[in-house]
Amino acid sequence: MVRIETTPSLRVYPGLSATGEMAPAWPARGDLRQAGSPCTGVAGDTMLAMVQERAGEPLVPRRLAMPSPSRGEVLLRVEACGVCRTDLHVVDDELPHIARPVIPGHECVGTVIAVGAGVDDVREGDRMGVPWLAGTCQRCEYCLEGRENLCDRATFTGYTRPGGFATHVIVNAAYGVRLTADADPVATAPLLCAGLIGWRALEKTDRAMRIGLYGFGAAAHIVAQMAVAQRRTVFAFTRPGDTATQAFARRLGAAWVGGSDKMPPEPLDAALLFAPDGSLVPTALRAVRKGGKVVCAGIHMSDIPSFPYRWLWEEREISSVANLTRDDARRFFASSVCRGIRTTTRTYPLSAANQALADLRNGALEGAAVLVP
Numbered sequence: 001m002v003r004i005e006t007t008p009s010l011r012v013y014p015g016l017s018a019t020g021e022m023a024p025a026w027p028a029r030g031d032l033r034q035a036g037s038p039c040t041g042v043a044g045d046t047m048l049a050m051v052q053e054r055a056g057e058p059l060v061p062r063r064l065a066m067p068s069p070s071r072g073e074v075l076l077r078v079e080a081c082g083v084c085r086t087d088l089h090v091v092d093d094e095l096p097h098i099a100r101p102v103i104p105g106h107e108c109v110g111t112v113i114a115v116g117a118g119v120d121d122v123r124e125g126d127r128m129g130v131p132w133l134a135g136t137c138q139r140c141e142y143c144l145e146g147r148e149n150l151c152d153r154a155t156f157t158g159y160t161r162p163g164g165f166a167t168h169v170i171v172n173a174a175y176g177v178r179l180t181a182d183a184d185p186v187a188t189a190p191l192l193c194a195g196l197i198g199w200r201a202l203e204k205t206d207r208a209m210r211i212g213l214y215g216f217g218a219a220a221h222i223v224a225q226m227a228v229a230q231r232r233t234v235f236a237f238t239r240p241g242d243t244a245t246q247a248f249a250r251r252l253g254a255a256w257v258g259g260s261d262k263m264p265p266e267p268l269d270a271a272l273l274f275a276p277d278g279s280l281v282p283t284a285l286r287a288v289r290k291g292g293k294v295v296c297a298g299i300h301m302s303d304i305p306s307f308p309y310r311w312l313w314e315e316r317e318i319s320s321v322a323n324l325t326r327d328d329a330r331r332f333f334a335s336s337v338c339r340g341i342r343t344t345t346r347t348y349p350l351s352a353a354n355q356a357l358a359d360l361r362n363g364a365l366e367g368a369a370v371l372v373p
Helices: 008-012 029-034 085-091 185-192 194-203 218-229 243-251 280-287 326-334 350-361
Strands: 046-051 060-065 073-083 107-115 127-130 133-135 168-172 177-179 210-214 233-238 256-259 268-273 288-296 317-320 345-349 368-372
Touching: 046 350, 073 127, 073 185, 073 345, 073 350, 085 350, 107 168, 107 185, 127 168, 127 185, 133 168, 177 326, 185 194, 185 218, 185 326, 185 345, 185 368, 194 218, 194 268, 194 326, 210 218, 210 280, 218 233, 218 243, 218 368, 233 243, 243 256, 268 280, 280 288, 345 350, 350 368
Parallel strands: 210 233, 210 268, 233 256, 268 288, 288 317, 345 368
Antiparallel strands: 046 060, 073 107, 073 168, 073 368, 107 127, 127 177
């Protein structure tokens, strides 16, 4: 057994100081049960989490003190947590002001096992989703205008708050997504970011009928289904030569597939960019018609190279999607489009979080990776 010592930096997680002992190898499911992860009694229990302690290092398993929900919060036992490209940006140190140690994960589905004071509409046993947006000030001009996704004081799950790569997670109840009791945790998890961001990005295209999707991963495989359900025509762009992903896009209803180095057979009305490659912005501009839209849907992207003004001229537009709002989540999960989505997932045990991240980084996934504690 090895002793896990508390470090000063761990104090950024109130109630989550590292305690106790754990085996060098990740415990088997039976050992998790012995450790109290089902949380039959919250007080005095411990939780397990995959933690990045220093930039550039792999996540490591840690046994932490079980947190207690403060006012307005609930404690969830995690049933599934999707692995998002934003998690890669966190562990690869591509986002600013990352306070480590950090527990990534923001596509989380869990069951409520403890309710803090002031929470009247959530009960133990309820199922809840945990999205990227974890809290806002509700006082700034953006919040008052209904654009809380732009709040300067916003907090984010798995980035500025401990996330779902764990057996348990604390959630601000007002920002959790209420889910039905029969919701499949694994199938639902990718909808909490890939689905919501895709929904917000698709809405930015207004009534565009010919939609190009650049980067056919977790988000695009969901957006393709949305667009097909709305009788739009989908053009899927993948890494050049990635025939497996191209075949996957065809199965989901794409009318045309090809490498991102190809031009579509006809001008697009809009293009959505999910790949974090800035060079695709001028590529997409060349692919859209006059008045067409290019929507950048990632939180991080490499620099956009310079390009001739004539590619932007004739009222083409470039915009971005930043985070999401609670209204996005309410409308998306209540929509008939959402009910028709079938996510493609590959599950990993919590201990294999590093492998899931590597598979995402290397483009070795169809659909989404999901961790199951």
